[in-house]
Amino acid sequence: MVVIEDILKKNQLSVTDGRKKILELFISSEGALAHADIEEKTGENFDRVTVYRTLNTFVEKGIIHHIPTTDNSILYALCKDNCEAGHHHDNHVHFICDVCNKTICLDEVTVPTVQLPEGFRPSHAEMVVNGVCGDCK
């Protein structure tokens, strides 16, 4: 698909099979993905190492970003257009469903600002909400 290749080119990355598939997976999935998801769902067996490297590259370029999680898992999700390399401004709330366990980016819900104590200067804020999602209610 043209769009996917454009994203890669825009970030000075050569267009390879693996990168296209992984990026496509992110675009087609509504939620966030863990490393393991990617190894499974790409269908073809990718080399584990390639997945690691691809994810790192995507994070560096600002195509995807980490999502904070309370358990130990590492999740990745697509960044929105206003992200730049190394400094993403992806200010929406993430929702983790307790039932189906999917992580969903609530693009419409902005992270609220909070009043910090004297002397603290915020640069970025993340918010994760747990609960039951629309599909599982």
Place this chain on the structure above:
Amino acid sequence: MVVIEDILKKNQLSVTDGRKKILELFISSEGALAHADIEEKTGENFDRVTVYRTLNTFVEKGIIHHIPTTDNSILYALCKDNCEAGHHHDNHVHFICDVCNKTICLDEVTVPTVQLPEGFRPSHAEMVVNGVCGDCK
């Protein structure tokens, strides 16, 4: 110290040297601790395995809890009194300093509620703010 032993007893845990030292470390440090911090800062060389088991036990009992982080690290911090085993209600904002890299529990700052899309039901929310802390400004 009496207080520390009381916390352990209150949670039906036998009072051992390792648990006392690790718990003491949490109480005396203002911020959150990673597994590695604990191995270092307890001074004595604990067995790595004991640290893992102690942390898990403390989390199960609700003495400490995970803090969500955007990078891959796993951080732990003390829970407040209103925490119960397996179900903590620790609703304050966490602050991670970009300079000194410490993670601080802002006990006074409550996580705000956000308006979720139709059909979503929240059970818990976490918020992490990055920036520069009072000491590093």
Place this chain on the structure above:
DNA sequence: GTAACTGCAAAATATTTGCATCCTT
């Protein structure tokens, strides 16, 4: 004395690195 906790060894997982080969540009 008994149950629970610890430490050691080792297994199972997860992540990183080096290098030769292959693919993109």
Place this chain on the structure above:
DNA sequence: AAGGATGCAAATATTTTGCAGTTAC
């Protein structure tokens, strides 16, 4: 053709498990 990306092998790092010895109560 040149540089970057991949795959394999192997090195590291992280976490879990089993079991025997030790400690708390």
